[in-house]
Amino acid sequence: MKQQLIYKKIGIPKALSYYNNYPFYYGFFTSLGVEIVLSDKTTTAIINTGTKYVVSDTCLPIKVYAGHIINLLDKGCEAIFIPSLQSTGYKINNCSKIRGLPEIIRNVINRPFTMIEPTLDKTENINFYDFCAETAKALGITDKKEIKKAISFGWEIYDKFMEMTQSGINYKEALDNAINGKFIKKTVDIVKPLSVVIMGHGYNLFDERISLNLIKKLEKMNVKVYTSLNIPREKSLSALKQLGEVQYWANELELTGTAAYYLLKKKVDGIIALSAFGCGPDSLMVDEISYHCKEKGMPLIHLTIDEHTGEAGFVTRIEAFIDMLMRKKRSLIVKKADVVKIKREKILTGTVK
Template sequence: MEEMLLHKKVGIPRAISYYNNYPFYYGFFTALGIEVVLSDKTTTKIINEGSSYVVSDTCLPIKVFTGHVVNLLNKGCDVIFVPSLQSTGFKINNCSKIRGLPEIIRNVINKPFTMIEPTLDKTENIGFHDFCMQIAEAFGITDSKIVKAAAKAGWKIYDDFLEMTQSGVPYKEALENALNGKVLKKSVDIVKPLSVVIMAHGYNLFDERISMNIIKKLEKMDVKVYTSLDVPPQKALSSIKQIGEIQYWANELELTGTAAYYLLNNKVDGIVALSAFGCGPDSLMVDEMSYHCKEKGMPLIHLTIDEHTGEAGFVTRLEAFVDMLMRKKRRQFVKKSENIKSADVVKLREAKILTGSVK
């Protein structure tokens, strides 16, 4: 502990909970006087290095996380933040690999380093304040008032980040500005012919290497893209209930809740499901949404990714889906135009009859 107190520095892998929670992590650690060191952005080298430490059937996000831990160690950072996020609500669980992330890292990386491994498990009454206290105590900080003040600072940055993303500010821009204490106003929306929502975990979607930069690819195809960050959590939860489902998985608001919100409000032309190959919870949630999409006639494509996914095939499937959406929209437009013309003809005939101009 004395050695750790001299560090006052912590490494955060740019993976898993980083993508949703980093604004809070940054504000919290900084308020405690602890310097934050980030791993590099995901590269093929990081993925391959992480893959070499774990068994082959491990899911891609865990391989990526492992690679980021190794990246931090190679940068000379030997105190690394690896939280165990068991459950975020009563019986609202994360998958077994995220729950056991500290144990996985401890057993696969045989190098000397210290893990900061706080547990959040609301099913077992280990709440968020307990989670924060565990982190602070690892650095010798035991004053609850100091920890609460640091958490407040973390929430301020997180709330600013969320305010921007929910107003339409892109993820990277919102993150950068929130960390610098700025809040941008929503820019004017450019109307695009098509719109889709991507149902995916933040760690799959906002990692540009893992997602093949799918958001930019869709935008280049003239498609407006929505994500889970555009939907307030309460609306996502309400949408899950409206389609007759319940929230079981901690990340379900990102997937089922987001897709259900846009499905129920008929706000998009299609849904893109993006998940890691072999992810059990994701496959269940995507199947669940596929059923509801078929009922409402909403097109859905499921794209799976792993370390071997080729960009060419990925883009081909995406382009084919967008082309299909465009053809469908054109047909709907033509049909609507024909219906309007038919209605006008009927009205014209009725007018002629009423005026006596028809003999």
């Protein structure tokens, strides 16, 4: 007999882990028969609300997260999924804010609701199955078969999503397709005059309000944009190792690993690092990759964002960077043409055999 659900609906904030994990969450919860209620897209109002709840020197993504929790509560959500993602591998840690997310929310939001707060901590042997089983148990499901089925449906959707993004389908389209049971892949890679890779957390980069639409802005400038979703994790891990670095942070592959891959492949003209003001892990990771960029002559710009970041200044910095990349590329083409010309002249005048 099917077990009775304690909660038929679960709220998921469109923030933090939503951006990378929602395809899995969607498959997992729907397989358990739980309806998902998502918060609205991030707006300035959501940011302002979240900012009121947490101390001012907290990073922007946490303020945004608090704003999304309020948004879900205003929609009448009784149970909200707030995972504590401590470590995603042995001694591969998240920052203290992501680790302590349920505690932060409990202490700053004083409104009645149930937190579904499972822990993932591979360093302490609390593995992915335990994480999912704890989630399901809080919803009233303890049947192992049902939990395993939900996990495998979650992975099925997640894998399709990743296959689509790795083929070049953009984040939003791949997400919509994956949760609607559609599967398409890009077969032709469009070449553009310039290409860049953005190293940044999914929750900063794919949230159009937080990133001030960075990807679309670059695409409008006719720039090809790569992100961590375009390459498999194994490739970014191997690139990181080739640079002599180790994976310490849970988001290391999204940031340094992705930048390392494109840097070593020489597949891009420049690297854009996007991070939240005051983020400790990001500042270390950006420093690390900046060092390798300097060594290899790869241009890098570091854009930091907070709730006060103005669009005009942000655009000016991007435009200046793209302009510089274009000039660099042109001068390289001219230099190459000069070398060919000199070689040809030498052959014609008989100075080179």
